[in-house]
Amino acid sequence: MKVKLILLTLMAGAAVFYCCQGASSAGDAALASMPEAQALGSFSADSAFSHISTQVAMGPRIAGTPTAARCAEYISGRLAAYGADTVIKQNARVITYTGQTLPITNVLGRFNSGAKRRVLLLAHYDTRPWADHENDSSLRYEPIDGANDGGSGVGVLLEIARNLGIKPSDVGVDILFVDAEDYGTHAEEEVFGASDDENWCLGTQKWVTDMPYDPDHRPVYGILLDMVGGRDAVFHREYFSNRDASVYVDKIWAEAKALGYEDVFINKIGGNVIDDHVYVTRAGIPTVDIIENTNRQTSSFPPTWHTLSDNLENIDKNTLQRVGNTVLNVIYKEKG
Ligand SMILES: [Zn+2]
Numbered sequence: 002m003k004v005k006l007i008l009l010t011l012m013a014g015a016a017v018f019y020c021c022q023g024a025s026s027a028g029d030a031a032l033a034s035m036p037e038a039q040a041l042g043s044f045s046a047d048s049a050f051s052h053i054s055t056q057v058a059m060g061p062r063i064a065g066t067p068t069a070a071r072c073a074e075y076i077s078g079r080l081a082a083y084g085a086d087t088v089i090k091q092n093a094r095v096i097t098y099t100g101q102t103l104p105i106t107n108v109l110g111r112f113n114s115g116a117k118r119r120v121l122l123l124a125h126y127d128t129r130p131w132a133d134h135e136n137d138s139s140l141r142y143e144p145i146d147g148a149n150d151g152g153s154g155v156g157v158l159l160e161i162a163r164n165l166g167i168k169p170s171d172v173g174v175d176i177l178f179v180d181a182e183d184y185g186t187h188a189e190e191e192v193f194g195a196s197d198d199e200n201w202c203l204g205t206q207k208w209v210t211d212m213p214y215d216p217d218h219r220p221v222y223g224i225l226l227d228m229v230g231g232r233d234a235v236f237h238r239e240y241f242s243n244r245d246a247s248v249y250v251d252k253i254w255a256e257a258k259a260l261g262y263e264d265v266f267i268n269k270i271g272g273n274v275i276d277d278h279v280y281v282t283r284a285g286i287p288t289v290d291i292i293e294n295t296n297r298q299t300s301s302f303p304p305t306w307h308t309l310s311d312n313l314e315n316i317d318k319n320t321l322q323r324v325g326n327t328v329l330n331v332i333y334k335e336k337g
Contacts, residue, residue, distance in 0.1 A: 002150075002227060002276035002292070003185060003201060004302065036261035041333040042164040044325035046318035052079070052156035053148055053230065056126070057313055061144035062151060064095075064127040064181035064203070065103030072126050072155075073106040076178050079159050080110030084166030085176075087111045089213060095203040098186050105180035107208045112165040116173030116337035121220035121286055122161065122328065123277060124154025124227060125182030125204065133188040134307040141189060146312040149293075149305060150183065153230030153316065157325050164329055172335035175220055179204035182227075182277055188307075198275050205277040209284035216285070222249045223288030224331070225278040229324040231303045232317040234293040235264070236324075237271025241279055246287035253289060256334075257327045265323050272301065291324060 055075065056062065062072045073090070080088045091107040108126075128147025135141050146152075158176050165174055185201035199206070212219070223246075228234070238250050257266035271294045278288035293303050305311040 002182065002274050004272045004274055036259065038256065038259035038330060040260065040326040040330065042161075042168065042326070042329035044160055044164060044322065044329050046322040046325065048163065049156040049160040049321045049325060050316060050318055052159045053152040053316055054313055056152045056155060057146045057148050061130070061147065062126060062128045063130045063144060064105055064184050069127055069180060070106065073108050073178070073180070076108050076126060076155065076159070077110075080108070080162055080176070083159070083162040085110035085112055085162065086114040091208060091211065093207045095181050095207055097184050097203070098197065098200040103181065103184075105204050105207065107180055107204050108178040109213070110162060110176045112162070112174040112176070113169055113337065114173060116171070117218065118335070118337050119173035119175055119218070119220040120332060120335060121175045121177060121223035121281070121288070122158055123177040123179060123223060123225050123281070123288075124158050125180070125277060126151055126155045126178045127180050127183055127204070129183040129307050131187055132307060132309045135309060140309060141187075143309060145307065145309055148313045148316050149228050149230045149303070149311050150307070153228060153321065154226040157226055157229055157321055157328070160325055161329055161332070165332075170332050170335065171337040172332065173337060174332060177208065179208060179277055201275050202277045202280050205280045209280050212284065220286050222246060223278065223281050223286045224249070224253065224328060225276060225281070225288055225290045225292075226324065226328070227276055227290060228293040228303065228306070229291060230316045230321050231293045231305065232315055232320070234303065234317065234320045236266050236291050237269055237294045239271050239290040239292055240273030241282070242289040243270050245282045246289050249287060249289050253291070253327060253331055256330045257323070260323070260326055260330065262323045262327065265320075266327065291328075
């Protein structure tokens, strides 16, 4: 994924406005330190972490490679083991910005498939082919581990799947793992002034052309998890999510606050990110991107983003736990 820099200056005004509207009193802050809600599932950060470690041990899961195919097998195997009603694989071909054709696979696991009202959860499992944001220019074509960017979303969603297998939700849940999110233009090959937005999220762009839903049975909304395992990660209300799916952003951020995580799920508008949620929203399922924005002022990505430091050492189980508890609570409170 990438930040859409062009709009950042426009957003600055909106961010300040939102910030001032949302200012809370000292009394609110004292109350917020006491969690009002309990975790409704039994989300294990250790289990989520072990899925990340398994993925990293496979090597870089670059779209179109045998390792990515092995990762798709691992995901579908876990979904079946955790009791998904069905596991659907969508095999397709996509064309990258260099003109290369890649075979890709998206994997969908359906839980409580009889429920009419459904929620979609998704994450990308492919990893960035290049560390194009490394300081050392000689390393910028090396592949990355993608422990956070790729691994963490998958780890949290598989642990959510395990929970849904043990304790079914009232609402139907579709969990989608997409390929080829992170094959967008290498930072050193970008052409100034040209939009390369469509070079990202290739797997999702393919999925939305052939979704297994008729218009009356689409998920009501979606939640995308991307970079949800970083150290001391904080999550702002990502700009496009806030614009197109604000009622669901409200729901998720309120649940996080009730769990005592309001210093992590910051109730302020963040940067605008070209990510899978943009295409799912465009396809008629308003989708929220829970994505790390470390810097509270500029909402920028964490320093490990698209570098060789995006490795297991920089995964924080506390972050996995907070995101897992929050999303599971949202799901368990939905009526089918
Ligand atoms: Zn990425």
